[in-house]
Amino acid sequence: MISRAQALACGLTDSRVEWSVASGRWRRIHLGVYATFTGPLPFDARVWAAILRVGPGAAASHRTAAYLDGLCDDPGPVIHITVPADRYVEPRIDGVRIHYAQRLPLTRHPAATPPRTRLDETVPDLVDVAPHPREAETWVTAACQRRLTTPERLADALGRRKKIRWRAMVAAMLVDVASGAQSPLELRHLRRVERAHGLPTGCRQRRVAGQRVIWIDVDYDDYGLRVELDGRIGHTGEGRFRDRHRDNRATVDGHATLRYGHADVYGDSCAVAAEHARVLQARGWTRHPRPCGPSCVIRTVIIQDRPRHDVVDPG
Known part of the structure; x- marks a missing residue:
């Protein structure tokens, strides 16, 4: 050239x-x-x-x-x-x-x-x-x-x-x-997903012993829901297979697993909260999430799905 x-x-x-x-x-x-x-x-x-x-x-x-x-x-x-x-x-x-x-x-x-x-x-x-x-x-x-x-x-x-x-x-x-420890991603999940939308408080970094010890990022044990926050870049190779085996074992034990990355929690925390709420309600949570603001999708996705006879507690 x-x-x-x-x-x-x-x-x-x-x-x-x-x-x-x-x-x-x-x-x-x-x-x-x-x-x-x-x-x-x-x-x-x-x-x-x-x-x-x-x-x-x-x-x-x-x-x-x-x-x-x-x-x-x-x-x-x-x-x-x-x-x-x-x-x-x-x-x-x-x-x-x-x-x-x-x-x-x-x-x-x-x-x-x-x-x-x-x-x-x-x-x-x-x-x-x-x-x-x-x-x-x-x-x-x-x-x-x-x-x-x-x-x-x-x-x-x-x-x-x-x-x-x-x-x-x-x-x-x-x-x-x-x-790779208690991460900003987990802190963001606590503040912008859980607290901002009135969800139950999960147990963080819970140690579960079995054939091998595993750590659960957020465990809603009363409702059989586990949330994994993939904060470390590179869940590939052996790490990816360990994640899969862990999720499979949780399913066998009756737990549901939701998995999110930075783009989910930082980019659309309201949608993440909506998914949490759906699974929690399906597994026995009797309360309702609250919108974090006027445009929060919780308002249109979760509240819209309530039964007609449902009465919301103003508190």
């Missing part, structure tokens, strides 16, 4: 460049950017073409950088390029989306080619543009599961951002990964 400016700097003339394109030896990819070969255009070449078109200081970022670093298996339909915030780039470049960043000189990888942001900075970029907390959780999870970075490095990158979407959720995830 070569730009017209690079070709002229190498000693070629404008007429020679035009002749190379007209003869089919070169192909014009973007305005002033050419492929000096025939045949299919590899992904790396597409990224280089976009960077050359955008100009000095540009670097691949977001999903494009994630794909180049092995964070995802699909690069998506467009090339994402970030440029310094003090530059202006023509807004419409076919197949290219432009981002602007004040800190690009610090977040750009010093040696990777094609030029791109450091992976520890790419993940927060993707989190910031994620439309749903579950997608943000997926990016953080993938980065740690694929051993491309560590929770500590991601936490450092997160701390350097003045503004970022889903900060509380991601910070909690990273703390959970690093410590």
